Amino acid sequence: MVKYKVVVNRSLCIACGVAPALCPEVFELGSDTGRNKVVGKYSTELSEEISVGIIPEELHQCAKRGADSCPVSAISVEEVKD
Numbered sequence: 001m002v003k004y005k006v007v008v009n010r011s012l013c014i015a016c017g018v019a020p021a022l023c024p025e026v027f028e029l030g031s032d033t034g035r036n037k038v039v040g041k042y043s044t045e046l047s048e049e050i051s052v053g054i055i056p057e058e059l060h061q062c063a064k065r066g067a068d069s070c071p072v073s074a075i076s077v078e079e080v081k082d
């Protein structure tokens, strides 16, 4: 099954809320800094600077919508190669 790696550069994020609004299955604003992060269910790494997660294929388009709409290009979504 194809999986995707999502990386949020939280240092760039301006907490506009667009990504969580477009794709709440993958993104949420953190209670720490108020900046975007991958939801706990898919999170593999989290700090104030970065949030990383691995998501299933069915959430790829959802996450991509958030990434494409980010005004500061803080989100990347890439296929995980085996």
Ligand code: SF4
Binding pocket: 008, 012, 013, 014, 015, 016, 017, 018, 019, 020, 035, 036, 066, 069, 070, 071, 072, 073, 074, 075
């Ligand atoms: S769209 Fe970009 S700037 Fe807005 S909350 Fe998401 S990561 Fe942050």
